[in-house]
Amino acid sequence: MLRRNLWKLILSFAIVLWAVFTTLPLKDRDFGQYIRSESSAKEADLAKLITRAEERVKAGRATSVYVGLKQIAFEEQIDLTQFFPHVRLESTLKNVNKRNEILLAHLSKEAKSPLQLGLDLKGGVAVTLEAPPKPAGQGNDYERQQQLSKAIEIIGNRINSMGVVEPIIRPVGDNRIEIQLPGLNVRENPDVIDSVKKPAQLAFRIVMENTSAMVEPPQSVPPGYEVLSIDEDDRQTGRSYTAYYLVKRIPEMTGNTVSSAQATVDQFGGYQVHLSFNPEGSDKFAAVTTENKGRMLGIVLDGKLYSAPRINDAITGGSAQITGHFTAREAEQLANVLNNPLDLPLEVKEQLEVGPSLAEDAISSGVKSSIIGAVLVAAFMITFYSTGGFVAVIMLAVNIIIIMGTMASLGATLTLPGLAGIVLTIGMAVDANILIFERMREEIAAGKSFVTSNQSGFLKALTTILDAHLVQLLICAVMIWLGTGPIKGFGVTLAIGVISTLFSVLITGHMLMDMLVESGWIKKITMRRMISDVHVDWVKYGKLSFIGGWIIVAIGLGVVIYKGDGIYGIDFAGGDMVTITFKDKIDTGKIREVATAAGIGEVNPTYVQALGGGQQQLKVETGYGKSDALFDALVKAYPNSGLVKGGKTQIGATIGSEIKWNAILSIGVSMLIILVYIAFRFEFGFGIGAMFSSLHDILMTIGLFVIFGHHFSAPMVAAILAIAGYSINETVVVFDRIREELKLNPTGSLREVVNNAISKVFARTIMTSTTTLLAAGSLYVFGGGVLKEISFMFLVGIVTSTFSAIFISSQVFYWWHKGERKHVEAHQDVAPKYEWTGSSRASE
Template sequence: MLYISRWKTLFIWLTVAFSVFVALPNAFTDEELAGLPTWFPQDKVTLGLDLQGGSHIMLKLERSDIVQERLETVVGDIRTTLRDAGIRYTGLSGAGQQVQVRITDPAQVDAAIEALSEITAPVSVGGLTGGTVNEVTLDRGSDGELRFILTDAGIDYRVSSAVTQSMEVVRRRVDELGTTEPLIQRQGEDRIIVQVPGLTDPQRLKALLNQTAKLSFHMVDQSMPVEEAISGRPPASSEVLYSSDDPAIPYLIERRALVSGENLVDAQAAFDQRTSEPVVTFRFDSRGAQRFAQATQQNVGRPFAIVLDQQVISAPVIREPIVGGSGQISGNFSVEGANDLAVLLRAGALPATLTVVEERTVGPGLGADSIRAGVVASIIGAIAVVLFMLAFYGTFGVMANIALAANVTMILAALTTIGSTLTLPGIAGIVLTMGMAVDSNVLIYERIREEAKSGRPLIQAIDIGFKKAFATIIDANLTTLIAAVVLFFLGSGPVRGFAVTLTVGIVTTIFTAFFLTHWLMATWYRWKRPKHLPKSVRTGFFDDKNIPFMAVRRFTFIAAMAISVASLVGFATVGMNLGIDFKGGSIMEVQARNGEADLSDIRTRLSDLNLGQVQAQGFGDPSTALIRLQAQEGGENAEQSAIAKVRGELEADYDFRRVEVVGPAVSSDLTQSATIGVAAALFAILIYIWFRFEWQFALGAIIATLHDVVFTIGLFVLTGIEFNLTSIAAILTIIGYSLNDTVVVYDRMRENLRRYKKMPLDVLIDISINQTLSRTILTAGSTMLALGALYVFGGEVIASFTFAMLAGVLIGTFSSVYIAGPVLIAFKLRPETFQKDENEVDEAVAKFGA
């Protein structure tokens, strides 16, 4: 019955109290928290970059750099080994992943293979499991030709090692900026994600991360004029490099480095004592100091070049030997430039070039606006849901609202405890949870009302209502949980934040429904000792409507099919307005420093930059504009160059509030992962429903869900709303919501199948839908209230996301009635039980004229 032990009561309220205690710091500012006692918790929910500003940058290690470096290393090793062994050779060259050499004397081929055996020897990969990898294999040809092939496994090993090394270098560089709590993590085989919250100068961060920072010191080759080397053929031991000046100055540089950056132990920005210009001072280790002193002693009076990433920074003349192991680099630096170069040199060189393939930057001003909009939308949505429940359930609504407040508090406490990041879509997840959490209470309350209406004593009605609602709520929430889990593992960035919030919300919803609401109901009953349901429960107007939904199933089914076909045709011909997440390109949100944004002027100024198609449109208030650039030819570096050009053209008149850049590599991956995500979610849910129900139910649920997905895609085609990464989150959530709705109806059908074994299927479906109609309408209404508040007050950034969700709720409600039901009839669910038996026709059949 309604007995709840003291231990269970203690557990429930300790959990709620602990959640309040952990979540409470989120109500204070950092300054207010600093003034509170030390025992008071200090941790708060970590805000995402879209809420506090900052930069998210994805770097891709260029595999071609690793291949080229390995190729040059193998060529050099072969040259040195054969020379040391006194073996004559010719035609030593490398291309692609292959190096070839011809041994001049056929009698020395075996000796050459023996001498070069170290190059093809397996390399230990280390690690806990140990193991080796063959980086180079040998293929012996005719006429003394030897071909050394770089294996894919060897390159993969080098790439993996280079990514690990690069992460350490990147971490040192970012730490030098003095930023707080940067996140640096590996993604996939060759990518690194860098998230720096609160960063106000993303351009500086990109400049630091983009440079390899390979520093070396070389002698200037004076054997011929550099102009002659450019127009003719430079010596084999030298190459032409250019300075970073404008215009660039060419230098003929000896390839052999006197000293490399590996021998640096320190580098600091300083001012030249004679000229007061910014310079960078450096200090070598003992080996570097010895080599540098020896080189300068032997070359007094000759110029030497300081080279950084194949660019000559400066080329001073050696006036006297430099024996102290230290020196300085001058090159017309600004103060910031000198600081950045010192940071690069202290952090060390990257093993390969890192290319920015994705950038998402949000200014702190926009982040503050997003927080304000999200909080306002959440408060308004919460008030709307609270009033909604009070209007329909009165006393029971008070219990539901207490459970809802505890639910939101527990979500914040859980996000604080696990260190999850709250993003703007994450706020949407909380608002959606507020709407959907009501569903669990509505299911319980409607079950209680049904049992009480059937004549059971109220105490029995409450007890049976909770028990019957339990299985339905678990089934409905697990389907949404499956979608959220798939979204987490296949999504990225803010989408994963949404998935985490939704997942936590599902868990807390189940807890508050079956523990807290149950306790509140039991306490209310022991206190009031009522004989009947409170008169404030006002959902009875849905009873005895006996709407014959299946009577029009052919018309609704045909209409739904026609709209679905039209949606698919529109998708194939017109297509969706794909955002940069799926087709690459750039988006910039800018705000005029004074007055309104001049869209015509922006278009005119940017059209002269030769960046292809440029769109500028109003966004929110008149001072703000949204600029879109098409994907640039030339890959990721071209995307970054385009952003730099736009900044250079507009930053004097506009603040850049948000910048998103997605290169072709990332957009291709996102498209693939999004497709796999939707398919994986549908498959996992199909298996679950098949396991819990019967195969007709599983197929019916998937067909209804596919209808919702196709319908939503048609909506994007028709309205032209941008389809981006958050739209995938919306579709997956619509899948979860639609299945939630469908499973509730199916669960009632399954229950009625056991009760009315000889009832015609269409009549049974109508009865089941009518019995759950109040729950369906109330849940849809509360969810749409919460989402409506988010759509109206949540800001432009997530407007398309919430619009898709609102449409999805309506579509999902429709499909759970007019698609899921007719499909069961089409598949002839349990046909052997649906033969009319005059002796077993239920009174419910007569109501529908059977």
């Protein structure tokens, strides 16, 4: 027994241990204290430098210890790597300032908790970029809006490539773009904003013939040329100096011929950017290098000279390299900028520290509701499955640890919707345990021993669990593939949850049950039931249920059409943003309460402060035309808070039309995946039934969500796709039993098979739905804000999924085959196997 399960024991222990250590530390550490503890040489000298940096912060000469230390090292050319000899840097990198930059960035990252919180839980940084005014008589407002939309798309691609999860990027007014980045300290990473706003105008320009690098700028510049410079490193001293070149003003070719750029490592271990040209660019580059053999070709990006390699021979391979003394991060950022060229020049107008968008009570209630949900699910399992329930609870703990560890290792940002996704995963995770335990109950009732029932129960539930979770995983892949921001983040969280559930149940859980049962520690499991088996003619009631369900869907869709754009929240529709100064701070939760009481609807209040200090301000987002009413309501509710209204501007949607269509496409692709997978694993009629029921659940959930007055935001789209995954989970349980019943009952009609199968899984389906309802219900009762809306959608989705698994999917399957068993048996997976049995004459 132990030998058989030893590999599972070692693997489970190793993964849990990895997950625990990956999430540590749980909180960010003080940077000054952390680098003191990490120093392994000249600790006293480093302590003095840190003290000086802290004094700069107190005097207002630096915004943080990080910045103060960087300033001192730059001014005095101190190599900080001498205090950290155990931290290995590139051996070829001699520039002291770049070495310090890489070291400090590394230490800053290590000082932070691997699991970072999102804007809603922790806040972050908001940067406002402004485009230059549109020249008079050139273009129109529509063209400028198209330019801003394109710039937002490009900036989003750049930020996503940097690993910043769930940023907010939206237009503000007519010529500004606001970027909100969770968990990013711009004081310590100023180059991030620079790389985000770079236009990326790449040009290849010839250096003047018979000239080379000059240590002093030339006194005279020939017509048609200009002086550009490169910062070079002295290989002996590590200090920087400037080399000057006379470069042609008119380029030989531009960067619009570049098809891709990638940071690579050269033969000496340094970093460079490899360019690949499109066919037109390849021909042009070959002509330029052929005509200018022996001369130097300057590579200029946004007016800055990066390198000027000499052309030794014609380059006809369709590629080139930008060389220079790049760090790994600089090379990656340069490649990213070149891959996403920005035509519109942008300037930084405002940099703000943004507080959490949710109030402290909302955050604490979200955490509390998540804990309550987990406790309720655990109590349910222990109540109905006694010792087996305890094993399931252990699996939940393992599941959560693995989820957190994996999110930390991927650098994922934990938001409140993400937390809701984890709670939903908890509810769905115990579904797998219930499937196994209920199969064990059937085996025990059939007279099998406890040990045999444990093994056969697991094996009979295995295919159902795998099918359900694999389809969910495919839907998560759709979210990650087509989604952005919160949708993609939600998809990542759910995908991690699905994989960790499979591991914790099928590997760790099965190992524990095996060891406990076969060792004799557990001799039986007391299994209680919520309801007894129900035997009715389910097919008889299917038609009426089908009609009733789709009537509700039609009503909901009618309300959606009637309300039109009124169903969208600020994420989709945009709105107004008003800036308010104050004497006494008002909790953001109270602001939401005032808005609700005044009938204003959705509001998003956040407190902001300029980087480096200054007066804190309140920025509140509302629907269009509702900011004045909100301000008046706040003044009336808090007359002594000294509220003064400042500027007001319109903000665009954080979810543009392209993302909106991507969301619709995601649902369509998910339906196709469900059809194909179920048809492949079961039979085409099963696929049609699964697709119909999932579509029914999605449409009914959307309709009821709107009927009850809720508005769509980005997390709601992700929640809809999550419901599609849950719906197929419930449906697969029913389909798997129908397929089994077809094999076990070779003489029964298709109606009898469907009715018997549903009767056998009805009680189990109610049990599995209840655990998920407990998890989602706790979020709805004890949570607030976006958590309440997500949980409401989950609650509706769970009920509709349970309903459709019984009354829609199986009925569609039955009607698809016209109630004839022979149509189903044409598929080999469900065809019964007939065997002759009898006694021999010798035994008579």
